[in-house]
Amino acid sequence: MGEQDPFLLRGPVGKAPASLNILILGGTGFTGPEQVEYALARGHRVTLFNRNKTRPGFFRGKVAEELVGDLNNDTSALKGRSFDVVLDNPTTFPAWVRNAAKYLSGNVKHYIFQSTTSVYSDQSIIGLDENSPVAQLPADVDPYTLDPQHASRYYGALKVKAEQEVAKQYAGIWTVVRPCLIVxxxxxxxxxxxxxxxxxxxxxxxxxxxxxxPCQFIDVRDLAEFSVRLAEARAFGTYNVIGPEKPLTIAEMLYGVKAVSATPGRFTWVPWEFLQEQKLRPWRDIPVWQPPYGRTAGYQRRSAAKAIAAGLTFRSLADTAKTTLDWHRTRPQAEQEATLRGAVNGLDMKREAEVLAAWHAKAKNG
Incomplete structure (x- = not known):
């Protein structure tokens, strides 16, 4: 069975009060497929616009249309089109917003842009909300001509510029969602x-x-459903989309994940100071976790109060963990092995064993 069937299908979902004509920019990556399935289940008409490179034909026969183009250099497929709502997932550069707006501005009733909580300039602040200061690009960096290879260096600030371009092109009808780590x-x-x-x-x-x-993350399905419900409600403005609803510790997360696996295992807690000595990196080598002090003191303690008041809901950790693990087990064997080598993010099991041995030796010797 393909990944679409078991991991995107939902139980009964009530129909929306009115059917919307929705354009999803992207739609076949990570957040997009969840938005498509939920929007269709709610009775909406969905059109996709993307490069037709990621999972081509993934929703063939289910969506109304699949338009092919590139936000970077060819948005002509959008010419002459009109939509009730646009869900913009992939955009990092403000030029992409402008390129799409060449045909969409004046032809849509609501534009929802997926940004990031990485826009905030000072992640040491606990309780960051939608009004907190955001990152700025250096004066000598032009976001409209910046080489894409430098995108990661200025990621948060570029998203800020993209948000600003959205507000300019779609004045009075825009929404920005700022998710934390999407899982x-x-x-x-x-x-x-x-x-x-x-x-x-x-x-x-x-x-x-x-x-x-502390740790924070948002299930991709909760993010997708909230985005569609914002469209249905015509709710404008900016929203931090962060979970879980109540504070969660890294231990609660890890033991919660462990509860969905039958494999015996045990955790050894290693102080951050020692991890630094071993040159391990938060987030990259140790996913989800960031040091809860210094410049990242607020990274896992941001506020989602506004989104919760607007109807953001949360799946259980058990649901997120089990569904993720079930999906992971369907990946090609090479991908599963790469995960345990830390090929993309995470720690190679061999390196992990070395660090644990070094920690035990240090603890033994005092």
């Missing part, structure tokens, strides 16, 4: 998937720093 099935970045995969492999598992360190 769940179909995520090949392994930024969360690493943990279900690693825990399911069993044995001694390196756990970061202290059990009560």
């Amino acid at each position: 769940g099935p179909l995520d090949r970045t392994d930024r969360f998937t690493y943990w279900p995969a690693r825990i399911d492999a069993g044995g001694e598992i390196l756990a970061p720093d202290k059990p009560d360190d």
Whole structure:
């Protein structure tokens, strides 16, 4: 069975009060497929616009149309089209917003842009909300001519510029959603998937720093459904889309993931100071986790109060963990092995064993 069937199909979903004509920019990556399935289940008409390179034909026969183009240099397929709502998932550069607006501005009633909580300039602040200061590009960097290879360096600031371009092109009819770490099935970045995969492999598992360190993430299905419901409600403005609803510690997350695997395993908590000595990197080598002090003190303690008041709902950790693990087990064997090598994100199991051995030796010797 393909990944679409078991990991995108939902139980009964009530129909929306009115059917919307929705354009999804992208639609076949990570968030997009979840939006498509939920929007269709709610009774909406869905059109996709993308390069037809990621999962081509993934929704053939289900969506109304699949338009082919490129936000970077060819949006002509959008000419003469009109939509009730646009869901813009892939855009990083403001030029992409402008290129699409060449044909969409004046022809859509609502534009919903997926940004990121990485827009905030000071991640040491606890309780960052939608009004917190955002990152700025250096004065000598032009976001409209910047070489795409430098996108990761200025990611947050570029998203800010894209948000500003959205507000300019779609004045009064825009919504910005700022998700934190997006997790769940179909995520090949392994930024969360690493943990279900690693825990399911069993044995001694390196756990970061202290059990009560905070962590935040949002299930991709919760993000997708919230985006569609914002469209149905014509809710404008900016929303931090962050989960879970109540504070969660890294220990609660790890043991929650462990609960969905039958493989025996145990966690060994290793202080951040020692992990630094071993040159391990938060987020990259140790997914999800960031040091809860210093410049990242607020990274896992941002506020989603506004989105919750607007109807953001959350799946259980057990649901997220089990569905992610079930999906991971369907990946090609080479991808599963790459996850345990930390090929994309996460820690190679051999390196993990070395660090654990070094930690035990240090603890033994005092």
